[in-house]
Amino acid sequence: MKKVLEIEGLFVDLQLPAGTLQAVQNVSFSVNQGETLSLVGESGCGKSLTALAVMNLLPPSGRFRAEKMEFMGESLLGVNEAGMAKVRGDKMAMIFQEPMTSLNPCYTIGNQLEEAYLQHRNVPESEARERAIYLLEKVGITAAASRLSQYPHQLSGGLRQRVMIAMGLMCGPALIIADEPTTALDVTIQAQILALLHALQKEFNMGLILITHDLGVVARMADRVAVMYCGQVVETGLAAEIFNNPKHPYTRGLMDCIPVPGKVEPGQKLGSIPGIVPTPIGNLHGCLFRNRCRYFRSKCAAENIPLIELGPGRAVRCISEQINS
Amino acid sequence: MEIQTVLETRDVTKTYMVGVGVMKAKKPLRAVSGVSLSVKKGSVLGLVGESGCGKSTMAKMILGLENVSSGEIFLGGQSLSSFSPKEIARRVQPVFQDPYASLNPRKSIGSIISLPLRALKVGSAKDLDGKIDEIMDVVGLPPRTKHNYPNQLSGGQRQRVAVARALIMRPEVVLCDEPTSALDVSVQAQILNLLMDLRRELGLTYVLISHDLAVVEHLATKVAVMYLGRIVEEAPTIDLFKQPRHPYTQALLQSVLTPEPHLGLPETHLGIAYPNPIDPPSGCTFHPRCPFAEDICKKEAPSPTGEGGHIVECHFPRS
Numbered sequence: 001m002k003k004v005l006e007i008e009g010l011f012v013d014l015q016l017p018a019g020t021l022q023a024v025q026n027v028s029f030s031v032n033q034g035e036t037l038s039l040v041g042e043s044g045c046g047k048s049l050t051a052l053a054v055m056n057l058l059p060p061s062g063r064f065r066a067e068k069m070e071f072m073g074e075s076l077l078g079v080n081e082a083g084m085a086k087v088r089g090d091k092m093a094m095i096f097q098e099p100m101t102s103l104n105p106c107y108t109i110g111n112q113l114e115e116a117y118l119q120h121r122n123v124p125e126s127e128a129r130e131r132a133i134y135l136l137e138k139v140g141i142t143a144a145a146s147r148l149s150q151y152p153h154q155l156s157g158g159l160r161q162r163v164m165i166a167m168g169l170m171c172g173p174a175l176i177i178a179d180e181p182t183t184a185l186d187v188t189i190q191a192q193i194l195a196l197l198h199a200l201q202k203e204f205n206m207g208l209i210l211i212t213h214d215l216g217v218v219a220r221m222a223d224r225v226a227v228m229y230c231g232q233v234v235e236t237g238l239a240a241e242i243f244n245n246p247k248h249p250y251t252r253g254l255m256d257c258i259p260v261p262g263k264v265e266p267g268q269k270l271g272s273i274p275g276i277v278p279t280p281i282g283n284l285h286g287c288l289f290r291n292r293c294r295y296f297r298s299k300c301a302a303e304n305i306p307l308i309e310l311g312p313g314r315a316v317r318c319i320s321e322q323i324n325s
Numbered sequence: 326m327e328i329q330t331v332l333e334t335r336d337v338t339k340t341y342m343v344g345v346g347v348m349k350a351k352k353p354l355r356a357v358s359g360v361s362l363s364v365k366k367g368s369v370l371g372l373v374g375e376s377g378c379g380k381s382t383m384a385k386m387i388l389g390l391e392n393v394s395s396g397e398i399f400l401g402g403q404s405l406s407s408f409s410p411k412e413i414a415r416r417v418q419p420v421f422q423d424p425y426a427s428l429n430p431r432k433s434i435g436s437i438i439s440l441p442l443r444a445l446k447v448g449s450a451k452d453l454d455g456k457i458d459e460i461m462d463v464v465g466l467p468p469r470t471k472h473n474y475p476n477q478l479s480g481g482q483r484q485r486v487a488v489a490r491a492l493i494m495r496p497e498v499v500l501c502d503e504p505t506s507a508l509d510v511s512v513q514a515q516i517l518n519l520l521m522d523l524r525r526e527l528g529l530t531y532v533l534i535s536h537d538l539a540v541v542e543h544l545a546t547k548v549a550v551m552y553l554g555r556i557v558e559e560a561p562t563i564d565l566f567k568q569p570r571h572p573y574t575q576a577l578l579q580s581v582l583t584p585e586p587h588l589g590l591p592e593t594h595l596g597i598a599y600p601n602p603i604d605p606p607s608g609c610t611f612h613p614r615c616p617f618a619e620d621i622c623k624k625e626a627p628s629p630t631g632e633g634g635h636i637v638e639c640h641f642p643r644s
Contacts, residue, residue, distance in 0.1 A: 042509040043480075156599065157376070186375040187536060188595050191580040195590045213510060216582030220590050239586045257514035259543035260583050261566060266543050267521060270514040276479050 004175045004207035005054065006030040009067035012049045012058065012231075019281040023049045024064070025231045031175065031207040036198075038210045038222035038239070044277055046231040047211045051177045055094060056084045072174055089116040093168035097180035099160035103152040109163055110148030117170045135166040139196060158189035165197060175207045182217065194221055215258055219243050224313065227251050230288040231280050233307065237314040247316040249293045287318070295320040330402070331530050332364040332387065332417075332498050337396035339382050339554075343603060354603050356382040358554040359396070364498070364547075369524065369531040371545030371562065373538060373577065375599060379554040380534050384502050387532065389413035401497060411445055418491035422503035424483030428475040434461075435471040438489045445494070456493060463527075464489045464519060481512035488519065492527070502534045517544060538581045542566050547634075550574045553602060553610040560635040570635070570642040572615050609640065617641055 012024035024046040031037045039047040053064040056076070069076045071092060076084070088094075096102040104112060113135070114128040121128075129148065136144035139162040152160055161181065168176055178197065182190040198221060201208050210221055218225055222239040227248065235248040246252045256271025264270065275292040286301040287293070293300070299319060307315040337360045342351040357379040364370045372380045385391040386398060389410055398405040400416055408416075418441070421427040428437055435457050442448055448456065461468060464485045475483055484504065491499050504520065505513040521544065523529055535541050541548055542562055549559040550573065558571040569575045579591045594616045600606055606613050612622040619641070627640045 042511060158599075186599075187538065187580040187582075188375060188576060188593055191582070191591050191593050192595070194582075195592070198590060214582070215510065215584040219584040219586040220582050220588060222586075243584055243586045254510055255584065257510045258584065259517070259539045261539055261542050261581070262583075264543065266562060268543075269518050269521070270543070272514040272518060273511040276481075 001032040001035070003070075004031050004033055004072060005209075006068060006070045007054065007066060008069075010050065010053060010064060010069070011066070012046065012053050012062055012064045014049075014059070015061045015063075016281070022280045022284060023062070023231050024053065025280070025284070027226075027228075027231075027233055029226055029233070029236070031209055033174070033207055034202060034205045036201065036208040036210055036221055036223045038212065038218045038225045039228055040212060040215065040218050040225060041228035042213055042277065044230075045228040047228050048179055050228075051094070051179055051209060051211055054177065055088055055092065056081070057088075086120070090120040090171045091173050092175045092177070093171070093173040095161075095164050095168050095176060095178040095181050097183050099157060099164050099184065100152075102164065103160060105152055108149050108151055109155070113148070113163070113167050113170060116167070120171050131170060132166070135169050136163070138169070138200065139163075139166045140192075141166075157185055158193065161185060161189075161193050162196070165193070165200070169200065169204070172204065173206060175209070176201070177209045177211070179211045180213070181210070183212070183214070190217075197221075215243075215254060227254075230277055232288060232317060234289065234317045235315070236307075237310075241314060247310070248289075248318050249295055249320070250289050253292075293320075329366045330363050331366045331400070332362075332532070333399040334360055334362045334383075334387075335397050335399070336361055337383075337386065337398060338394045339379070339386060339391065340394045345603065352603050355554050355605070356602065357386070360551075360554075360556055361396075362549060362556065362559070364530055364532060366497075366530055367524070367528050368546040369533055369544055371541035371548040372532065372534045372551060373536060373541050373548060374551035375536065377599060377602060378551040380551050381502065382554075383551075384419070384500055384532070384534055387498070387500055388417055388419055414441065415445055415447075415494055416497045418494060418496040418499055420484075420487050420491050420499060420501045420504050423507040424480060424487050425475075425507070427487055428483055430475050432474070433471070434466070434473050434475070434478070434486055437475070437486060438493055441490060441494045447494070460489045460493045463492065463523070479512070480508050481515050484508060484512075484516050485519065488516075488523070492523065492529075495527075498530050498532060500532045500534070503536070504533070505540060506535070506537060513540075520544065538577060539583070550577065553600065553605055555610065555638060556629075556636075557611065557639070558635075558637045560631075560637075564633075564635050568635075568644070570631070570637040570644065571611075571639050572617055572643065573611050575643065576614075609638075611639075617643075 008028045010027045014021040113132040117128045133144045225242045226233045227235040253273040287305045290300040339357040341354045548565045558574045576593045609622045612618040629638045
């Protein structure tokens, strides 16, 4: 299988009044054609900034550096803004969380759908229109032609998210980055949108980076998973391995936190992770999870913990022997 | 001894008049139509449904923030309309969804928590401090945060402040509107554990509004499923999750994504459109999305049937 995106040693720093926030530290991953990689973690773990760095859309206070960042075999490092603008929205598309705020209320759906296509393809407007109608139908919107003249406020949340997906697909991207694509939606709509995304991904053989905090979504969608904590990848592996045999104490803690019908008895206490996420400012050393970890030993504070390979594509950032028992 | 019913709604309806365009007559929108529920002391009623189904309107009416259009709400056997707003506030307190938006950023934590006491003039100024310390201890807030401001606290701590503010009046009913959906998973577990502990220790009664069925199953003793302003199914939690009878409830349960990677994505057969509440479908309002709909469903609205506290509003309930 062909690698769509390959990243090695990605760092993102945010300049804040309080100091330099090391939002992403040494993150490496790759996505193949037709594969779903899920970046999962709680707010502030750096999962969204990782995606924004790939698109070169970091906020003004943010800077990134990487050893390697290859998109379809070509390096994105050192590509200027004009060069990135050619890639973004063409071969690399992004679907954001809030369809309410990421669609422009002043333009029609048709206008917004066609914009990127006209920009990248230099085709007559009628062709862009045709493609927009084709994709709106693909994402399950009825009466697609008449929708083109509607404004975002005339659509429901689920429809807006479908429009966002259609917009991402306009130029036939090789990679889609979906940042919490269903968090703002109802459960029934969420299931539909995810099923749609999954079907389209397989049909067009796209790579998908799915960023979410919802372990249920991850379990049902992802082929591979990278669990992030405090800017670092703490565990990676196939989805089945991560869920059936979580190794890192943080991953295990997350799994225990969610009420699962049939697994956790109603009224029974849920597991929780004590303490709060530290802010990665200043000199970071040792395991960043140590002050919340039940397996803490003095060694955890002394040295930086590397990602320890457990098997092909399976790694965990923990030195405790207990994680293997 | 019979357990006391704390909160009861009888055939409650709320109709809003909404404008559909310039120079057009306003149209009625039935946000809640004919809802009857009862909540026993010490129990937890879970109210679930998609956005726009009327669950938040129910919450507003129970809190006395909206008047009912018809029907009646009873609190401890007395009609809600006979209470003044302050009396309602003494007996029913809310915990809202977003602790970033529901706490005043310019007030200290102590001041936020004690506001209900001061507003309702309960106790003397001298007792105030003691009461704040006590309730902060109950919800697990460190005493030093008393003089902090909301922006200095984490999301979980903020939600604890919201819970403390709701509990300081020792209300009869605590209304939790999506209490954990704005929180991270690890923090959500802490708040859910806290709500469960408090219920056990203080004998609290909750009305829990949530779209997260896993949370509802975990916390609620009885669940009511709302669709377009109607309760379409109501049952003790265990029954409802084990044997959902309404096709809508079944679709909702199927849509829950549990962290089981081998299951893949569910197929819900619900179609896209949630109907427009201004112009609800005829007969059973669920029929356009129902895979089992027959002719009668389009013509006649079903009436509630069922036994043993498991009530379902459907012409062809599943078994």
